Amino acid sequence: xxxxxxxxxxxxxxxxxFAAAGSAIGLGNIWRFPWLAGANGGAAFLIIYLGIVILVxxxxxxxxxxxxxxxxxSNVGAFKKVxxxxxxxxxxxxxxxxxxxxxxxxxxxxxxxYFVRAIAGFNMTDPSLxxxxxxSFITHPLLPLxxxxxxxxxxxxxxxxxxxxxxxxYSNIMMPALFAILIILAIRSLTLPxxxxxxxxxxxxxxxxxxxxTFLDALGQVFFSLSLGMGSILTYGSYLSKKxxxxxxxxxxxxxxxxxxxxxxxxxxxxxxxxxxxxxxxPGLTFVTLPAVFSEMPLGNLFGGAFFxxxxxxxxxxxxxLLEPLTAYMMEEHGWERKRATVILGSIMFVIGIGASxxxxxWSSFKIAGLVFFDQLDWVxxxxxxPLGGMFTAIVVAWVWGTKNALQEATNDGTxxxxxxxxxxxxxxxxxxxxxxxxxxxxxxxxxxV
Ligand code: PFF
Numbered sequence: 001x002x003x004x005x006x007x008x009x010x011x012x013x014x015x016x017x018f019a020a021a022g023s024a025i026g027l028g029n030i031w032r033f034p035w036l037a038g039a040n041g042g043a044a045f046l047i048i049y050l051g052i053v054i055l056v057x058x059x060x061x062x063x064x065x066x067x068x069x070x071x072x073x074s075n076v077g078a079f080k081k082v083x084x085x086x087x088x089x090x091x092x093x094x095x096x097x098x099x100x101x102x103x104x105x106x107x108x109x110x111x112x113x114y115f116v117r118a119i120a121g122f123n124m125t126d127p128s129l130x131x132x133x134x135x136s137f138i139t140h141p142l143l144p145l146x147x148x149x150x151x152x153x154x155x156x157x158x159x160x161x162x163x164x165x166x167x168x169x170y171s172n173i174m175m176p177a178l179f180a181i182l183i184i185l186a187i188r189s190l191t192l193p194x195x196x197x198x199x200x201x202x203x204x205x206x207x208x209x210x211x212x213x214t215f216l217d218a219l220g221q222v223f224f225s226l227s228l229g230m231g232s233i234l235t236y237g238s239y240l241s242k243k244x245x246x247x248x249x250x251x252x253x254x255x256x257x258x259x260x261x262x263x264x265x266x267x268x269x270x271x272x273x274x275x276x277x278x279x280x281x282x283p284g285l286t287f288v289t290l291p292a293v294f295s296e297m298p299l300g301n302l303f304g305g306a307f308f309x310x311x312x313x314x315x316x317x318x319x320x321x322l323l324e325p326l327t328a329y330m331m332e333e334h335g336w337e338r339k340r341a342t343v344i345l346g347s348i349m350f351v352i353g354i355g356a357s358x359x360x361x362x363w364s365s366f367k368i369a370g371l372v373f374f375d376q377l378d379w380v381x382x383x384x385x386x387p388l389g390g391m392f393t394a395i396v397v398a399w400v401w402g403t404k405n406a407l408q409e410a411t412n413d414g415t416x417x418x419x420x421x422x423x424x425x426x427x428x429x430x431x432x433x434x435x436x437x438x439x440x441x442x443x444x445x446x447x448x449x450v
Contacts, residue, residue, distance in 0.1 A: 007072060008162055008163035008164065008239065009163060009164075009239040009240070009241060010163060010164065010168050010236075010239045010240060010241065011164050011168060012168075013240075013241075013244050013245075013249065014172070015164075015168040015171070015172060016236065016239070016240050016244065016249060017249055017252055017253060017256075018168075018171040018172050018175040018176075019167050019168055019171040019236055019317075019321070020065075020233060020236050020249070020253045020321075021171075021175060021253050021256045021257060022171040022174065022175050022314075022317025022318065022320070022321065023227045023232050023233065023236065023317065023318055023320075023321030024225060024226050024227050024253055024254070024256075024257040024318075025175075025178070025256070025257055025260045025261075025314050025317070025318070026104075026225075026227075026314045026315055026317070026318030026319075027104070027107060027108075027111075027311065027314065027315050027318070028221065028224050028225040028261075028318075029225055029257065029260050029261040029264055029314060030260070030261075030264040030286075030310065030311050030314055031283075031285075031286045031311065032221065032224075032225075032283075033221065033225065033261035033262075033264060033265065034202075034261075034264050034265040034268045034269070034285065035280075035281065035282050035283060035285045035286075036217060036221055037049070037202065037265055038201065038202060038265070038269065038279050038280060038285075039209075039280055039282065040209055040210070040214050040217060040218075041205060041206040041207060041208070041209030041210055041214065042201060042202050042203055042204060042205055042206055043202070043203045043204060043205035044205035044206055044207045044209060044210050044214075045209075045210075045214060045217075045218060046203075046205075046262065047205065048210070048214060048215060048218045049218045049221065049222065049258070050258065052215075052218050052219050052222045052436075053222050053226075053254050053257075053258050055428065055432065055433075055436075056219065056222060056428075056432070056433050056436055056437070057222045057223075057226050057228070057254045058250060058251055058254050059394075059424060059428040059429050059432070059433050060226075060228050060229075060390055060393070060394055060429070060433050060437075061226055061228060061233055061250045061253065061254055062246060062247060062250035062251075062410065062424060062429075063393060063394055063397045063398070063406070063429050063433075064228065064231070064233040064234040064237055064393060065233060065234070065236070065237035065240065065246050065249070065250050066237065066246055066397065066406050066409050066410045067082065067234055067237070067393070067396075067397050067401065067406070067409075068233070068234035068235060068236070068237030068238035068239075068240075069237045069238060069240050069242070069246065069409060070082070070405070070406075070409040071238060072238055073238055073332055074231065074234070074235040074238055074324075074325050074328035074329055074332060075090040075091075075093050075094055075230075075231030075234055075235055075325045075328070075329055076090035076091055076094065076329050076332075076333060077090075077329070077332050077333060078090065078231075078234060078238065079396060082396070082397075082400065082401040082405075083396045083400040083401055086392065086396050086400060089389060089392040089393060089396060090231060090329075092385055092388060092389050092392075093229065093230040093231035093234075093325065093385070093389045093393075094230075094231065094325060094326055094329055095385060096229065096230040096381045096385035096386055096389055097230050097231065097232065097322045097323075097325050097326055098326060098345075098349060098352075099352075099377045099380060099381045099385070100230070100322055100377070100378075100381045100382075101155070101319060101322035101323060101349050101353075102349045102350075102352040102353045102356055102377055103353060103356040103374050103377045103378060104315070104318070104319055104322060105148055105151050105152045105155065105319060105349065105350070105353050106144065106148045106353045106356050106357045106374070107315065108147075108148070108151035108152075108155075108312070108315040108316065108319055109144055109145075109146075109147030109148035109149075109150065109151045109357075110137070110138065110144065110147065110287065111151075111308055111311045111312045111315055112147045112150055112151060112312060113137060113143070113144070113147045114287065114291070114308045114311075115305060115308035115309055115311075115312055117133075117291070118291070118294060118301060118304030118305045118307070118308045119301055119304075119305040120301065121295070121300065121301040121304075122291040122292070122294055122295045122300075122301075122304065123295055124291060124292060124295050125292055125295045125296050126292065127277060127278070127281075127288055127289055127292045129292075130287075130288050130289070130291040130292045130295075131284065131288045133291070134284070134287045134288050134291075138357075138360045138361065139360050139361030139362075139364070140361060141358065141361060141362050144357045144360075145354055145357055148350065148353050148354070148357055149350060151315075151316070151319070152319075152346055152349065152350045152353065153346075154316060155316065155319040155320055155322075155323055155346060156323070156342050156343060156346035156347075158170050158316075158320045159320055159323045159324055159327050159338075159342040159346075160338065160339055160342040160343065162338060163239050163324075166320070167320055167321075167324060170317075170320070171317055174313045174316065174317055175313075175317065177313060178260075178310055178313045178314060178317075181306050181307075181309060181310040181313075182260065182263055182264075182267070182310060184306065185267045185303065185306055185307060185310065186263055186266050186267050188267075188271075188303055189266065189267045189268070189270040189271045189274075190266060190270055192270055192271060192274040193274065194270070194273050194274030194275075194276075195270035195273070195274060196270075197270075197273040197274075198269035198270035198271070198272060198273035198274065198279070199266075199269065199270060201269055201273060201279050202265050202266070202269040211450070212450030213450050215450075216439075216440060216443050216444075216450055219436060219437075219439075219440045220382065220387075220440060220444070223386055223387065223390060223437075223440070224382060224386065225257055225261060226253075226254055226257060227318070227321060228386070228390050229385070229386035229387060229388075229389035229390030229391075229393065229437075230322075230325070230385065230386055230389050231325045231389070231393075232321040232322065232324070232325055234325070234393070235321075235324055235325040235328050236321065236324075238328075242412070243412070245412075245416055246409070246410045246411075246412075247410060247411075247416070247418045247420075247421070247424075260314075267307070268285065268286075268290070271290075271293045271297070272285075272289055272290075272293055275292070275293050275296040275297070277289050277292060277293060286311070290304070290307065291304070294307070323342065323345060323346060323349075326341070326345050327341040327342050327345060330345065352377075355373050356373055356374040356377055357374070358373075359372040359373035359374045359375075360372070360374060382444075383441075383444035383445060384441075384444070384445065387437050387438075387440045387441035387444060388441060390433075390437050391433075391434045391437040391438055391441065394429050394430075394433045394434045394437070395434050397429060398425060398426075398429045398430040398434075399430065403425035403426050403429065403430060406425050406429070407421050407422070407425050410424075410425075
């Protein structure tokens with residue numbers, strides 16, 4: 001058991017904001033959001049996404065921060081403290097983080113490799129060639145593993161150095177760098193001669209593309225993008241000082257996350273259209289279409305390098321928030337030292353990630369329900385564990401611990417003004433969020449059809 005008096009914490013509010021924004025802003029924002037929006041009616045999707053962020057995202061984010069800060073414990077310990085019968089919710093979150101980081105780190109490795117390739121220059125203007133490059137890289141039995149090891153090694157290193165000396169310190173460097181690169185790339189893209197056409201594709205709403213599934217895709221994306229449902233935000237909340245303003249920081253981070261996702265689309269679509277590529281390339285947009293775009297662009301190796309550096313920074317700050325809850329759990333509940341916890345846990349996830357990486361190539365014939373191992377990890381985490389974890393966290397905070405207690409913590413014992421507090425706790429957290437997430441879950445596993 002750790003001693004609450006010597007418990008680590010963030011040194012400043014901005015440290016928390018950068019770390020939590022670092023967790024939220026990841027591959028989900030820069031790789032996944034743009035193609036999802038592009039494929040789902042552009043601005044129409046954006047409007048729905050924004051609505052869900054405001055209604056569900058901020059609500060649940062604030063719920064996790066509040067519970068974490070009150071308990072001064074990470075995932076499992078927090079549940080033990082306020083709702084002893086519900087510890088399994090925390091355990092489920094830990095499992096989710098464990099599975100997600102195992103394959104997230106593999107993709108993090110791809111990003112490092114693509115950064116190096118981008119600097120060297122892709123020199124392939126034909127997407128069928130960049131498609132082959134991607135295919136032959138990810139199916140290679142050894143090469144992706146080297147980069148996966150590198151990415152996991154960096155993740156371990158940061159958590160190994162502690163909350164202030166690792167997570168806060170590196171987030172304070174990496175997040176401003178990420179913002180700067182993002183702005184430079186957005187300016188580059190928006191000043192290309194063919195930018196307007198890309199903007200039209202991205203921003204003119206096409207409501208005919210909106211179906212029930214669009215809402216579901218948006219809800220799932222909000223969840224993953226805000227790192228909800230698995231205790232990352234709860235754990236970071238437990239490191240937030242008692243004097244800080246929870247409603248304020250819990251609104252700022254989702255806004256930042258949404259702005260960055262939106263801006264990623266402003267970078268990608270104008271460039272894709274300017275050089276006449278296919279915008280609806282789906283998940284392959286980043287690794288197949290963009291290398292061809294950068295091959296066409298003057299100084300493409302510079303801009304391509306900057307883009308993959310951006311993606312790398314985003315992925316790394318998210319990865320540390322996946323390792324930290326597990327680390328904190330082993331420290332708090334099992335008395336492990338931080339250094340030992342980070343190295344051992346990170347190494348186990350590295351090994352599982354090897355399986356995920358090989359399932360793209362040599363092990364691709366081992367399938368369950370048509371999914372290779374990589375996709376199984378993703379499916380179990382994103383369709384089962386995250387929505388369930390999120391729903392039960394909201395239930396525990398609002399129904400078991402109680403909205404009165406939650407409001408007390410969120411307002412620093414009534415000393416902060418929080419006008420919408422009652423609405424947040426008694427309407428959104430208690431009813432709307434768990435109900436919506438239950439729908440997400442039931443559709444994800446195929447019981448409900450939309
Ligand atoms: N929010 C991250 C992204 O958008 O890529 C992914 C993520 C990080 C999900 C941490 C869950 C988590 F706990």
